[in-house]
Amino acid sequence: MAKLYVIGIGPGSIDNMTLRAVKAIEKSKVVVGYSFYIEILKELLEKKEVISTGMRGEIERCKIAIDKVREGIDTAIISTGDAGLYGMAGPILELASDIEVEVIPGVTSAFAGAAEIGAPIMHDFCTISLSDLLTPYELIQERIKCAAKGDFVIAIYNPRSKGRENYLKNAVKLIMEYKSPNTPVGIIKNAGRAENEKIVTTLSSIDYEFVDMKTVVIIGNKNTYIKAGKMITPRGYKI
């Protein structure tokens, strides 16, 4: 019976893929993905049928992949980061319960970004996407407030796009009702990729112009500090 591999490829380099993800690509005859991520994997895809579509083509890609499996062909559909966080695992399982699906987890960009600036997460944390394409803005705001009140480390995904220039600024305003303006913040663009860029700063000093859709923003908890340019959240050990 043919199988659909739903693969989290990690933040966007072959090196950050798991062995299991690489093997699943090897086992697949067809690989479906967003064109930008297909490009990243191209050296793994030489003998594959590759089907790529543009941004916002998520459901189209899912349907193409499911149809291939129904035709009896082992197929992979790729997600950046982890397939089960803002990825393809959900829509695939919503669309098809008649085929065999294996979800292969991956490294999400919060962890890839964190690794590049020290150890900013370390403790209870949450991820919040600021994209309101699929989520009511009021719910996003409510989650921001709850996360700040609970003093979670907060990793913000999709922080800023042309249509949502001020969403991050507004989120920071809500967060500062609970967290100090001196709370350390890490801003990482292209986390896990060779061309990554990063800034370690504080809540009140964010350079919003630096932030785009390929950026993850990590906001510390009340114990987070900056040492030698690294952002560190203590786990609580006596050091």
Place this chain on the structure above:
Amino acid sequence: MAKLYVIGIGPGSIDNMTLRAVKAIEKSKVVVGYSFYIEILKELLEKKEVISTGMRGEIERCKIAIDKVREGIDTAIISTGDAGLYGMAGPILELASDIEVEVIPGVTSAFAGAAEIGAPIMHDFCTISLSDLLTPYELIQERIKCAAKGDFVIAIYNPRSKGRENYLKNAVKLIMEYKSPNTPVGIIKNAGRAENEKIVTTLSSIDYEFVDMKTVVIIGNKNTYIKAGKMITPRGYKI
């Protein structure tokens, strides 16, 4: 200059390690870790000096690894899951800013567990550890309440041990002040390992006896549902 690799090995099998993590092990002369995780990697460690210590030896292991690097030896210290979430990246950077450190991110058990029961996370989510060894219990409870109020998907780490038999039950009680007793819950033991076991159930029907320290518990949001035995949280696409 010698380097310290702080490696998230993923949930506990070589297959779930990233290529980058495997390469960092290869580059290291010394590998330091908790004995249980060293055992998992043993086929990668044949020509290495391996230093393992028992549970709760975290700071001892960090100091040993740092000393090796100060002696000029490339060294790896391993964490299960992601090194930057409840892992070794924090204490290493707290202890040593005089050596070169590279943090290598990995797949955390929430994602590995999620992949085994469908797509239960998919949307804004948080992780909360119920271990109060290093965190005041009041803060843990406050975070549980905030996460439930914000309708986050909640991944609970360290849910239950002999000394903390009722912490998960108490957490569920707090969560049910905000979430329906019918909210889907996934319980995964040994996520990402061959011997994994899992249950998909609801908040009011958790089998607490099944849960131990090697278990991750994933509690859905208000849109999460169960279909064909899989737990699915919709991302919000029109399907």
